Amino acid sequence: AQTVTQSQPEMSVQEAETVTLSCTYDTSESDYYLFWYKQPPSRQMILVIRQEAYKQQNATENRFSVNFQKAAKSFSLKISDSQLGDAAMYFCAYRAGTYKYIFGTGTRLKVLA
Amino acid sequence: GAVVSQHPSWVICKSGTSVKIECRSLDFQATTMFWYRQFPKQSLMLMATSNEGSKATYEQGVEKDKFLINHASLTLSTLTVTSAHPEDSSFYICSALNGAGDPYEQYFGPGTRLTVT
Numbered sequence: 168a169q170t171v172t173q174s175q176p177e178m179s180v181q182e183a184e185t186v187t188l189s190c191t192y193d194t195s196e197s198d199y200y201l202f203w204y205k206q207p208p209s210r211q212m213i214l215v216i217r218q219e220a221y222k223q224q225n226a227t228e229n230r231f232s233v234n235f236q237k238a239a240k241s242f243s244l245k246i247s248d249s250q251l252g253d254a255a256m257y258f259c260a261y262r263a264g265t266y267k268y269i270f271g272t273g274t275r276l277k278v279l280a
Numbered sequence: 281g282a283v284v285s286q287h288p289s290w291v292i293c294k295s296g297t298s299v300k301i302e303c304r305s306l307d308f309q310a311t312t313m314f315w316y317r318q319f320p321k322q323s324l325m326l327m328a329t330s331n332e333g334s335k336a337t338y339e340q341g342v343e344k345d346k347f348l349i350n351h352a353s354l355t356l357s358t359l360t361v362t363s364a365h366p367e368d369s370s371f372y373i374c375s376a377l378n379g380a381g382d383p384y385e386q387y388f389g390p391g392t393r394l395t396v397t
Contacts, residue, residue, distance in 0.1 A: 200384045210318075210371060212388035258323060262384060266312060266377070270323045 169194045171261050173271035180249045181279050187234075188244045188274045190259030196220075199263040201235065201242045206273075207255040215257070218242065246276075254278045283307055284376050286389035293364055293396055301359045301392045303374030309354035311379035314386065315347075318371045330357050354379065364396045 170193045180186035192201070203215040218226045218235045226233050230250075234243045246253055259271040283306040293299045303313060312331050316324040328344075330336040330351035338344045346368075348360040357376075361368055371393050375386040 209390070210373075211390050212324075212373065212375070214385065217384070266383075267326060267329065268314070268386065269326075272323045 169196075169261055169263065169269050171259055171269050171271040173259055173274050175274045176272070177275045177277070179277045179279055180246070182249055182251060184249055185245060185247045186249055186276065188246075188257050188259075188276065190242045190244070190271055192240050192242065192259070192261050194240070194261065194263065196263045199261060201233075202260040202262070202268075203231070203233070203242075203244045204258045204260060204270075205253075205255045206258065212258075216244065249278050251278050251280060282378060282381070282385075282387045284310075284374065284387045284389040286372075286374055286392050288392060289390060290393045291395070293394070295365055295396055296363055298360055298362045299364055299394065301361075301372055301374075301394070303357045303359070303376070303389050305355045305376045305378075305387070308376075308378040308387075309380060310357070310376035311354065312377040313351055313357040314375045315349060315357075315359050316373045316375070318373060318391075320371075324373060327359075361394065364394070366396045369394055369396045 172191045199220045202217045205213045205215050216228045216231050230247045232245045256273045258273045262268045285304045287302045315327045318324050327342045328336045328338045330349050332351050332354050336349035351357040373391045374389045
């Protein structure tokens with residue numbers, strides 16, 4: 168069965184600094200998608216970035232980038248130049264061809280001014 | 281584009297009553313919708329997957345007779361919590377896949393907070 172693990176319940180970062188959130192997953196599939204979602208206090212889920220497993224190049228979206236290590240089944244999120252608005256819960260998610268999304272337990276990110 | 285709404289955003293009901301939550305895709309046709317449940321400070325737990333015109337597929341451990349899901353049109357799915365009890369109090373979130381768009385991107389509604397007294 169597929170699983171997604173986020174081992175950091177909470178992380179803190181100083182404003183303007185860089186932070187990396189970890190995510191590992193387990194699957195026997197070769198074709199799948201990985202996602203990072205942000206859930207601010209409003210609880211509206213927001214897609215931050217996604218990675219297709221068949222792509223070797225790491226995805227990047229402005230200040231957000233991932234380090235995708237397929238063999239190690241690792242998918243970390245790096246946030247550069249952290250801003251106060253980045254404070255939220257971050258969920259790593261996995262999806263294969265069954266259309267079912269599996270979410271990790273989340274990491275609460277605090278940004279210190 | 282790709283907006284999903286939920287109604288109501290917050291509902292309080294008495295134990296033993298039923299409550300219906302609506303999930304609408306406002307500017308696209310949603311061939312597949314997902315219903316999640318989220319307890320405080322926890323992750324999203326998938327309850328069921330619904331496809332337009334078909335019966336919903338429930339995840340293991342989710343009571344299909346208690347959580348009735350109807351996906352009667354390409355823009356509307358409803359979740360009815362029947363005979364609600366305090367333990368059903370939670371945050372319910374729906375998401376939708378755009379049938380004509382990216383099949384791997386789900387669009388989330390803003391969620392519904394259910395409190396059963």
